[in-house]
Amino acid sequence: MATIGDVARVAGVSRSTASYALSGKRSLSDEVRRRVAEAVEELGYTPNAGARALATSQTKVLGLLAQFLEDEFAPAMMQYFLGVSNTARQLGYDLLLVNEPDGPASLRRVLSSRMVDGVVLLNVAEDDARLPVLRAAQQPGALVGLPADCTGVDVFDLDFEESGRQMVDHLHRLGHREAVLVNQPEHVVARGGAYVWRLQDAALEEARRRDMVLHTAFAESSQPEVGRTLHRLLDAHPAATGVLLNNEAAASALPGVLAERGLRAPDDVSVVGRYSDDFARTFSLPYSAVESAPDRLGQMAVRQLVRRIERAADDEPHVVRLLSPVLLDRGSTGPPRPAPHP
Amino acid sequence: MATIGDVARVAGVSRSTASYALSGKRSLSDEVRRRVAEAVEELGYTPNAGARALATSQTKVLGLLAQFLEDEFAPAMMQYFLGVSNTARQLGYDLLLVNEPDGPASLRRVLSSRMVDGVVLLNVAEDDARLPVLRAAQQPGALVGLPADCTGVDVFDLDFEESGRQMVDHLHRLGHREAVLVNQPEHVVARGGAYVWRLQDAALEEARRRDMVLHTAFAESSQPEVGRTLHRLLDAHPAATGVLLNNEAAASALPGVLAERGLRAPDDVSVVGRYSDDFARTFSLPYSAVESAPDRLGQMAVRQLVRRIERAADDEPHVVRLLSPVLLDRGSTGPPRPAPHP
DNA sequence: CTGAAAGCGCTTACAG
DNA sequence: CTGAAAGCGCTTACAG
Numbered sequence: 001m002a003t004i005g006d007v008a009r010v011a012g013v014s015r016s017t018a019s020y021a022l023s024g025k026r027s028l029s030d031e032v033r034r035r036v037a038e039a040v041e042e043l044g045y046t047p048n049a050g051a052r053a054l055a056t057s058q059t060k061v062l063g064l065l066a067q068f069l070e071d072e073f074a075p076a077m078m079q080y081f082l083g084v085s086n087t088a089r090q091l092g093y094d095l096l097l098v099n100e101p102d103g104p105a106s107l108r109r110v111l112s113s114r115m116v117d118g119v120v121l122l123n124v125a126e127d128d129a130r131l132p133v134l135r136a137a138q139q140p141g142a143l144v145g146l147p148a149d150c151t152g153v154d155v156f157d158l159d160f161e162e163s164g165r166q167m168v169d170h171l172h173r174l175g176h177r178e179a180v181l182v183n184q185p186e187h188v189v190a191r192g193g194a195y196v197w198r199l200q201d202a203a204l205e206e207a208r209r210r211d212m213v214l215h216t217a218f219a220e221s222s223q224p225e226v227g228r229t230l231h232r233l234l235d236a237h238p239a240a241t242g243v244l245l246n247n248e249a250a251a252s253a254l255p256g257v258l259a260e261r262g263l264r265a266p267d268d269v270s271v272v273g274r275y276s277d278d279f280a281r282t283f284s285l286p287y288s289a290v291e292s293a294p295d296r297l298g299q300m301a302v303r304q305l306v307r308r309i310e311r312a313a314d315d316e317p318h319v320v321r322l323l324s325p326v327l328l329d330r331g332s333t334g335p336p337r338p339a340p341h342p
Numbered sequence: 343m344a345t346i347g348d349v350a351r352v353a354g355v356s357r358s359t360a361s362y363a364l365s366g367k368r369s370l371s372d373e374v375r376r377r378v379a380e381a382v383e384e385l386g387y388t389p390n391a392g393a394r395a396l397a398t399s400q401t402k403v404l405g406l407l408a409q410f411l412e413d414e415f416a417p418a419m420m421q422y423f424l425g426v427s428n429t430a431r432q433l434g435y436d437l438l439l440v441n442e443p444d445g446p447a448s449l450r451r452v453l454s455s456r457m458v459d460g461v462v463l464l465n466v467a468e469d470d471a472r473l474p475v476l477r478a479a480q481q482p483g484a485l486v487g488l489p490a491d492c493t494g495v496d497v498f499d500l501d502f503e504e505s506g507r508q509m510v511d512h513l514h515r516l517g518h519r520e521a522v523l524v525n526q527p528e529h530v531v532a533r534g535g536a537y538v539w540r541l542q543d544a545a546l547e548e549a550r551r552r553d554m555v556l557h558t559a560f561a562e563s564s565q566p567e568v569g570r571t572l573h574r575l576l577d578a579h580p581a582a583t584g585v586l587l588n589n590e591a592a593a594s595a596l597p598g599v600l601a602e603r604g605l606r607a608p609d610d611v612s613v614v615g616r617y618s619d620d621f622a623r624t625f626s627l628p629y630s631a632v633e634s635a636p637d638r639l640g641q642m643a644v645r646q647l648v649r650r651i652e653r654a655a656d657d658e659p660h661v662v663r664l665l666s667p668v669l670l671d672r673g674s675t676g677p678p679r680p681a682p683h684p
Numbered sequence: 685c686t687g688a689a690a691g692c693g694c695t696t697a698c699a700g
Numbered sequence: 701c702t703g704a705a706a707g708c709g710c711t712t713a714c715a716g
Contacts, residue, residue: 001454001480003709014687019711029685046454050395051709054692059392064439068424075624078420082410085441094457095439097406099427112343112388115403115436138343222623252594253626259601281564282417283625284595345693356703361695371701393693396708687716693708700703 002043010039022047053114062093062305063110063119065130067103076248076294079276080122080144083298091306093117104129111137118305120144120298124155125192140308142301146194150320154304156297159322160195163290164203166325167272168212170288171242175335176270178213179242180233182250186218199246199274215240221249230257241336245273251285266334277328287332290325297323344385352381364389395456404435404647405452405461407472409445418590418636421618422464422486425640433648435459446471453479460647462486462640466497467534482650484643488536492662496646498639501664502537505632506545508667509614510554512630513584517677518612520555521584522575524592528560541588541616557582563591572599583678587615593627608676619670629674632667639665 008018013032020026021036028036039045053059064084068074088095096116100106107130110116117139121130124145134141135152143150146157171179181203183189189196200216207214215237220226226249234240234257245251251273258265265271265287273289280289300321308316350360355374362368363378370378381387395401406426410416430437438458442448449472452458459481463472466487476483477494485492488499513521523545525531531538542558549556557579562568568591576582576599587593593615600607607613607629615631622631642663650658 001456004711005709015710016688016712017686020686023711025712027685032686044454046451048396048709049455049457050392050401051692052711053392054390054396054694055709055711057692061438068427074424075417075420078417078423081420081439082416082441085410085439089442094452095441096403097423097427097437097439099424099437100431109388110436112386113391114343115391222620223626224623227626249624249626252624255598255601256626256628259597278564281566282591282594284565284569284591284598286598346695347693357694358696358704359702362702365695367696369701374702390693393708394695396710397693397695399708685716687714689714690712692710695708696706698703698705700701 001048002045004045004047006043007036007039007045010042011035057114059115059117060093061096061116062088062302063096063098063107063116064122065098065103065107065119066122067101068099076275076279077122079278079294080298083295084120084122084302085298086295087299087302088306091302093302093306104133108133108137111139118142118309120301120305123193126194127192140305142305142308144297144301146198146320146322148194150318152318154301154308154318155320156300156304157195157322158290158292158297159324160198161202162322163274163325164199164201165206166327167244167274167290168203168206168210168214170272170327170333171244171270172207172210172212174270174333176212176242177336178237178240179207179215179244180237180240181214181216181244182219182230182233182247183216184218184247185220189218196246203244213240214244219247219250221247223249223253226250226253227257230254231261234261240269242270242272242333245271245275245287245289248275248279248285251275251287251289252283255286265332268337270333270336272327272333274325280328280330286330288328288330290327293323343390344387346387346389348385349378349381349387352384353377399456401457401459402435403438403458404430404644405438405440405449405458406464407440407445407449407461408464409443410441418617418621419464421620421636422640425637426462426464426644427640428637429641429644430648433644435644435648446475450475450479453481460484460651462643462647465535468536469534482647484647484650486639486643488540488662488664490536492660494660496643496650496660497662498642498646499537499664500632500634500639501666502540503544504664505616505667506541506543507548508632508669509586509616510545510548510552510556512614512669512675513586513612514549514552514554516612516675518554518584519678520579520582521549521557521586522579522582523556523558523586524561524572524575524589525558526560526589527562531560538588545586555582556586561589561592563589565591565595568592568595569599572596573603576603582611584612584614584675587613587617587629587631590617590621590627593617593629593631594625597628607674610679612675612678614669614675616667622670622672628672630670630672632669635665 008015119141124143142154219229271287273287350357461483466485484496561571613629
């Protein structure tokens with residue numbers, strides 16, 4: 001592998017001049033600039049990333065911390081990846097993918113070994129064990145997901161409370177008075193997945209205010225369990241005319257379940273979900289849904305993170321940005337069917 | 343940040359001794375070993391990754407090259423990620439996620455800047471432009487996906503030809519004599535996605551041998567296009583009693599399409615796909631399918647890659663391993679329905 | 685406008 | 701069993 005010393009020798013200049021020619025941090029004669037460029041070309045020179053990081057204390061790498069947990073919905077994570085990775089590349093950063101069951105330990109490792117200039121935390125829990133580690137570190141961090149304590153970090157998330165209210169309102173306005181809310185698996189809540197109860201609590205309160213009956217339940221993240229749970233729920237609440245979904249696997253399973261029961265949306269039951277449009281189009285999810293905008297959240301997180309990395313002055317106040325939900329109408333809701341004959 | 347010099351000073355030894363105590367590459371007195379460990383603990387010392395990489399020419403990082411192409415099926419990629427990332431971690435490697443539209447250029451960059459000790463290439467095309475770059479590099483590479491020329495790399499893939507034969511055989515044995523094969527979008531083929539035509543060509547040949555009519559078509563990777571295409575195909579081939587799916591989005595869309603036509607599997611039509619069981623369970627895909635084993639392929643690729651990295655002797659011959667397909671029965675196939683009345 | 689030199693934080697022959 | 705020193709490949713004050 002060619003080094004900058006080789007480049008300097010071939011170009012007939014000193015190593016420092018070669019370095020300045022590459023970085024452009026000093027004005028050089030056109031002649032020298034050209035000779036260095038030629039030498040680089042001739043030798044196929046690429047700077048050694050480790051050496052550069054050592055000299056500059058900058059890696060131009062961002063850490064992406066994802067936790068793929070058992071029975072959590074992995075595919076949704078992919079969409080955040082895309083937003084994060086495309087934005088990082090545009091801004092000149094590579095991505096170190098850190099996926100370890102022990103989040104805090106691996107976060108500490110990549111931060112204190114200086115492998116990254118900053119980190120994006122995905123799937124942030126209410127009381128996330130990675131946050132104390134992040135706050136103690138030199139590097140900044142941006143979160144996708146709203147924790148209880150946002151001090152010292154930039155936070156981006158969908159406004160799940162408003163989403164819950166909006167879903168309930170939407171059905172109420174159409175005339176529904178009883179509905180079922182299908183949540184993520186109970187494990188997600190146990191792990192501190194606050195978005196589940198943020199949506200649920202707000203939905204419940206809104207239902208109460210509107211004098212609407214809202215049943216809530218957890219559902220699994222895969223078949224055959226999720227299908228059975230949906231059947232059980234519909235059995236248990238025969239008077240419910242609406243279904244709210246905060247669970248992608250349940251959204252995938254519901255069409256089959258409804259078909260098995262001889263029901264159709266919106267004629268027999270109105271359904272409204274919470275997932276991205278990309279997701280809906282890829283997996284043929286036919287229901288109106290609150291857009292979860294994963295690519296946009298990933299993009300916002302990276303932009304803010306890079307801004308913080310590159311401004312030496314990190315005295316700028318930290319931000320908490322909750323995206324307003326937008327309901328995309330796919331025609332799966334309508335007025336409730338008339339009450340069944342007694 | 344504490345350096346190894348700090349550790350040495352606190353422990354009252356030289357820097358080299360501290361280094362040896364950490365690496366265990368030299369026998370030291372228990373006393374010294376203990377003092378160093380205490381100093382590390384006290385200072386919260388973690389070695390600087392860049393400095394270590396510079397000194398050892400080893401980064402303990404693997405490059406993961408994924409290309410997220412427009413209208414390609416991104417979620418399937420996630421499953422390879424999981425296999426790759428879990429295996430890498432087990433073997434002590436971190437992962438640099440490289441997702442750039444220009445594959446060859448970014449591959450060259452991460453290789454020649456020595457950011458990684460080796461790379462895993464996902465989504466490998468027949469004549470993949472990244473391969474010449476990889477062959478010219480110092481570091482080894484493992485592929486998931488079978489290219490035309492496998493020299494100098496280790497290759498892992500599902501045996502798509504055998505998969506095609508197996509899907510056709512399965513339907514033929516049940517008595518089907520006319521079927522439709524739904525492929526990935528045409529763009530995938532145009533980009534050199536050889537797995538599409540490897541499966542298709544083998545399926546066609548097998549059909550010919552068995553005197554079975556097999557229609558083939560491309561389908562899109564999302565709604566509403568993919569649904570329309572499925573309807574059009576079923577319209578065009580009313581005598582077909584079987585459907586083969588080599589397209590995950592089509593597998594998601596088919597249940598709705600069949601329902602709209604008042605058809606059911608396996609009573610009216612037999613369906614067999616090609617996707618992972620994880621996928622089927624997560625997205626409620628109800629069809630019998632050839633398991634595509636993405637996690638296993640990712641795992642195999644990383645294992646082989648690390649073996650090659652860590653054996654200085656890379657004279658070991660390169661391997662090409664094609665996984666034998668296994669058909670998982672989900673009850674979506676049966677004897678063909680009697681021919682419709684004329 | 686350019687060069688010689690120090691330093692980033694490690695590891696590892698070399699010497700004792 | 702341990703230490704002093706060189707070197708990995710860069711960048712950047714410092715000096716001219």
